[in-house]
Amino acid sequence: MTAVVITSLARRPELAARLWDMEDSWPEFAAHDALAWLLYPRMVAEFPEYVWIATEDDTVVARGFSLPFALHTPERAGVLPAKGWDAVLMWAFSDRRRGIRPDTVSAVEISVAAGRQGEGLSGRMLAAMREGARAAGFAELVAPVRPSGKPAEPGTPMAEYAYRTREDGLPYDPWLRVHVRAGAVIEGVAPLSMTINGTLAQWREWTGLPFDTPGPVLVPGALVPVHCEPERDFAVYVEPNVWVRHRLDGS
Numbered sequence: 001m002t003a004v005v006i007t008s009l010a011r012r013p014e015l016a017a018r019l020w021d022m023e024d025s026w027p028e029f030a031a032h033d034a035l036a037w038l039l040y041p042r043m044v045a046e047f048p049e050y051v052w053i054a055t056e057d058d059t060v061v062a063r064g065f066s067l068p069f070a071l072h073t074p075e076r077a078g079v080l081p082a083k084g085w086d087a088v089l090m091w092a093f094s095d096r097r098r099g100i101r102p103d104t105v106s107a108v109e110i111s112v113a114a115g116r117q118g119e120g121l122s123g124r125m126l127a128a129m130r131e132g133a134r135a136a137g138f139a140e141l142v143a144p145v146r147p148s149g150k151p152a153e154p155g156t157p158m159a160e161y162a163y164r165t166r167e168d169g170l171p172y173d174p175w176l177r178v179h180v181r182a183g184a185v186i187e188g189v190a191p192l193s194m195t196i197n198g199t200l201a202q203w204r205e206w207t208g209l210p211f212d213t214p215g216p217v218l219v220p221g222a223l224v225p226v227h228c229e230p231e232r233d234f235a236v237y238v239e240p241n242v243w244v245r246h247r248l249d250g251s
Helices: 013-018 028-032 034-046 084-096 123-133 159-164 172-179 200-207
Strands: 005-008 051-056 059-069 104-112 140-145 184-198 215-216 226-229 234-247
Touching: 005 013, 005 123, 005 172, 005 184, 013 051, 028 034, 028 184, 028 200, 034 059, 034 084, 051 123, 059 084, 059 123, 084 104, 084 140, 084 184, 104 123, 123 140, 123 172, 140 172, 140 184, 159 184, 172 184, 172 234, 184 200, 200 226
Parallel strands: 104 140
Antiparallel strands: 005 051, 051 059, 059 104, 140 234, 184 234, 215 226, 226 234
16 A cells, blocks of 8 residues: 655646545535636636545545635725635635635645544644645635534534643644644634525435424534425525634744
């Protein structure tokens, strides 16, 4: 068995078709985010130097997506947006279209193949993403983090969960802990980071749950409950994430 090799898609464009080879741990409903459907193919085509893929022998074991955008503009003023993941995607492509020079890179996703968690691959992918941003001249990488342990506590407010620590002072959450160990600081909560909506029939298909009573529905893999409105035949999931900042200039 050979070692895991991590590379940007710009260096290995022939791997573009392999990004989706691996089985990951994302819940089914997450595959129906409208922005992801629209912009992921464009990330691969337009920002290959910010797309990362890890292979071992001929097997894809992890992938990562990031994007450059302008955060320190007069209107954005360096403030990380409440809409988190959704906002970063929209800002990056809007800035590119308008010719606005980016000053920050945001991680968008790091996924590890099912069965390969716990091997340190997520940390290695984050390190590659950080180094890629630094090599491109950026002083900061940010990330709207989806805490990996939060689905076990859907009723806990994210503002409480995000700042929970262990006895050693590191975050309680494993994925937040990886970021902090890499040098990140927790900035705050992005309360409206990702929004997924659908009819009740769609949510039943995605989750196997009845979705027949109004109010919160606990869905496996969701960080917070899904809001269901049977009389209006729809349900909506508004996911909070946790903003972290990585300084890349040694400060």
